[in-house]
Amino acid sequence: MLPATTRSKTEHRLSRPSRVAEEIKQWVVEQGLLPGDRLPGETELMARFAMAKGTIREAMRILEAQGLIKTRTGPGGGSFVHEVSRGRAKALLGNYFYFKDLTVGDIYQLRRALEPELAASLAGTLSQEVLAELEANIAQYSEPATTLDEERAQHVASLRFHAILAEQADNSLLSFVIDFMVNLLSDLTVHRKLYEPINRELWAKGRDYQARLVMALRAGDKGAARAVMTAHMDTASRLMRGQEVEMMKRFIDE
Amino acid sequence: MLPATTRSKTEHRLSRPSRVAEEIKQWVVEQGLLPGDRLPGETELMARFAMAKGTIREAMRILEAQGLIKTRTGPGGGSFVHEVSRGRAKALLGNYFYFKDLTVGDIYQLRRALEPELAASLAGTLSQEVLAELEANIAQYSEPATTLDEERAQHVASLRFHAILAEQADNSLLSFVIDFMVNLLSDLTVHRKLYEPINRELWAKGRDYQARLVMALRAGDKGAARAVMTAHMDTASRLMRGQEVEMMKRFIDE
């Protein structure tokens, strides 16, 4: 269980809690543990690793911070393997971009390439429920906003349209990346005033593109879905032109 | 500094260390601390939060696990704000996909959309050094492999070509996503035997596409760079056809 590599007296790359955390991770994989499975309790881990409670607890906090375990108190409690939630993954990745000065243009470069791909892959696969959900979402901004607050809410809602689509993708990588970008843009919309100045023409076009997209998705027309989404992204991208706002000057908490 | 929201006696959503960690994060943002800046020491934090040493330390481990701080012992030591490294971010995101049964096809759906975008955006912007590095990389697999080990090494090296390109992108989001996918594929190549059966034709084509790509990049021909990369991805994608291997049955340690 201990690392086979012999190390000289004090060659500490990692702190002890970190090493314990790594070993537990490895052990979980070796045992083939699945989400919901219980890990050994604190006392047993203390014995196994011959370390004090504090050290073990710090290791568990590390795993918990990474979203890999959840801990419950009480009888039958303890630490349990947990599937990393999408929210946690988005938060952790968001921390990386906190330091990166992402621009809106950067995000749209990817959206323009990926959203049409998503639209095409979803054409003809969506349930009536989801199609209805998409239409209900569009209905939230069928009428132009009257106040600035409403404008902001509509902006966020129209982004949510894409999150709903992303959720439906079979491809979990594509799904995640698009969802993550929607989050970035939503944060940006709320924290900066990305929704001003109000542009009615682009609002109307966006709404119409989304409506046409739902039709194409329902009809199962992959080509049309891709084309409409491409046009939609081009239009949205144009809205942002000149917006070289720095973003993400905060951490996300999940 | 303590949360303004009054909560009923025992309404604990988060453990105390987690709450401390969140507050410290928020504080770092408010203070506008930058990588390298020092955080208060353990004793001061114990006083500030009126909590025991162990609790504070668990909070610090959480921040460390997220890659946001580094801690050193000794005089002048302490915890320091740290820019989340790309390696850490990739590892944390990798944990998310551990549970997701990603397929090679999933990854290539994104690569096919994004790699040409990257190629186009890099055309004419690369230094002689980078162009030379790319050519040196290609040289590693200019001759067909003789052993299976060599074949594997060449496979990984040819993926590295794309990591070098990704590193040059101005768009840090595009850069990260492509780099991350290259990592996924490298892991897959090593842990599954993705390099068999050996296919000389596709090896030769891949090598030639990369060579032509370097020429287009050097010439600054965005259109050609995009087209060559698209063809390259289509070919590589074809190599994987029928490969519906489950992947990522392990955690990544950074």
Place this chain on the structure above:
DNA sequence: ATCTATTTGTACGTATGTATT
């Protein structure tokens, strides 16, 4: 090279909180 001060790292005993039975 040695000592010393500073700061994190580890250990352990005790008490409290929490949820199941």
Place this chain on the structure above:
DNA sequence: AAATACATACGTACAAATAGA
């Protein structure tokens, strides 16, 4: 309601690492 089984938190003592005198 009470006993039980577990994590959570505290306080103190001591060990280890590192920079500087």
